[in-house]
Amino acid sequence: GYSGQSLFVPNWFIRRRGLAIGLAFAGVGIGSVTLLPWVQHMIEHAGWRTACTALGIVVLVVLAPINLLLRKKPEEIGLRPDGDAAPLANAAKPVSNVVDAAWAGVDWTLARAMRTTRFWWLALGYFFGLYVWYAVQVHQTKYLLEIGFSSSVAVWALGAVSLLGIPGQIALGHLSDRLGREAVWGLGCLGFAICFAALIALKAAPSLLLIYVMVATQGALGYGLTSVMGAVALEIFQGAHFGSIFGTLMLIGLCGGAAGPWVTGVLYDHTLSYTPGFVIAFVGAFVSAAAVWIAAPRRVRLVAGQLHRLKTVAGTAA
Template identity: 35%
Template sequence: MTATTTGARPRIFYGWAVVAGAFAVTFFGFGSAYTFSTFFEPLQREFAASRAGVSLVFSIAGFLYFALGVVSGPLADRFGPRALAVGGMALVGAGLALAGAARSLTEVYLAYGLGVGLGVGFAYVPAVAAVQKWFVRRRGLASGLAVSGIGLGTLAMPPLAAWLIEAWGWRAAYVSLGVLALVAGGGLALLLSADPARHGLAPDGEAAVAAERAAPTGAPFRSAIRSRTFAGLYLSSLICAFGVFLPFAHLVPYALDRGVPAGQAVLLLGAVGVGSTAGRFLLGGLSDRLGQRPSLLLIIFGVAATMALWPALSGVWPLAAFAVAYGVFYGGWVAILPALLMSEFGGRHVSSLIGVLYTSVAFGTLVGPTLSGWAFDVTGGYQAAILAAAACNAVGGIIAWRATRR
């Protein structure tokens, strides 16, 4: 018997089940994608490739999973998030498994880049956007919990990948991760739903009567994307993304170059995951109190500051401290952007707006890690690339401040 027929709230608000489904998508989707740095050296050795060439694998995937939101967002608004998320996780699993069978770096581009990129692209925006429609008062916290799967996935999946590589080799490791993404990620994505009214509820678990009267509200899509606020957020995200994903591709190679043992270097990605998870909880919750605009500025300038300190660090403990601090601000950035869009423009087209905004991140992700690998090949070090990344985030913060000020 549903809440619609009884007029009573269910004991457990189904919005939290939707959060759990989105968490699974981000955990297994991004967790698998962010194992890439663990595979960096095996791929470079197997195919005798340059760092720029190997970095392009990650850049292709990153470009696709952010750019595809402009397609998956409107599809989710029209058809709902569940089918898109389940299908996306199936593509992630297939892409990882096929990468394990690749006979050339070009085949890795096609399998990992297209499979993981398209898969996460179909799953991520619909899953995160679905959460926004279930909450108002605790939207920052709920959004933070949903995307904390990225942080926890970054904590758990790279060490698992490293163990699988050591035990079975990099090819079998990719196949194993693919099966895990398909079964666990795809299965839990079935929890997703974008319509509280179908469950006899309104946002935050209000009574069914409120749900029956509720209608999607918010700015028209064209009006929203033409607004000064959206344009500024788009440009800010584009510029920030040129540098913000550099650690996911290059932190492990950087640590190895500084003499950190391979086993400890891989754990640095886990430290990013620890910080990212904390950032999504702490900064996501803080935004409900402090406000999403000032929280966003704090986060962007925090990324810039930590990145500026990175080139001066060596040794496992200083780099671990950097990884945690960077992760905190990165996690907050990912958590707050969808909630800010929902607050600014309403829920009528929130999936579509998130999808359009993430195309900015896509272009930055395509260029940043690959250009950083090229800079290393040319200069023999990462200092220039890292400082450029810090400068990009500082500029992005200034643009976000101007776009969101009243």
């Protein structure tokens, strides 16, 4: 879902791209809250086969038509991004958000993109971004039970993270339209870093306060990565071949998502402690933030909240 929608949702928005993606991906949390209880109720009363069939029908009838409706770019069907009307003949030309015209003017194919250092910095950022995400998501509940918390607290913590992810994704998506994509990616990684620090501290000093810190930073900040996951790459490699470029980046990122739980689990098996795995993930969060910052989408295209820089430059030149 994240990979597919990150390909076409950004095409429909420029000024409020981050907010739009944040709203779209907040639907994951909303769906968890609304659909999962319904599916569970159906499993209990009609069996899992009926529940799976019903969920499949919902996806086919509701989700498929919406995706087909949005799969094209707005320009291909006579529309404009952000719902704008066609410009008048005598209207002032809007200020372009392109900073590096030479880079933006390249017809980026996957092969060309992979020959740039920017691509591999993004790949590193995506790898460790999903590494830390899935490392905590998979092992968090077992860890809390192991250090003495009740099952009700462990389950509440996991559910609360998803709930906080709803406003977090929307807020950070909106913030990315003001501050820039890499700034919000950094905030998301900082959230995961604080989350892992709290988890490590919980073993030495178990307290509900640290649970609240862990849940709040993971959900409200960490989950915000999804609101800029597509936009970060699009600002750099926008073009006709963006699908293959972003798909490859996500493939590398998903390798990180697979490695995170596996490495954390293997380290636990060998040390009988989650601390080494959590320390690696803590460091990985900063590696991810630094990699996306070095890739620097802001040096190719500015977000709407930063356009005043170009307007100032244009006004000075005039």
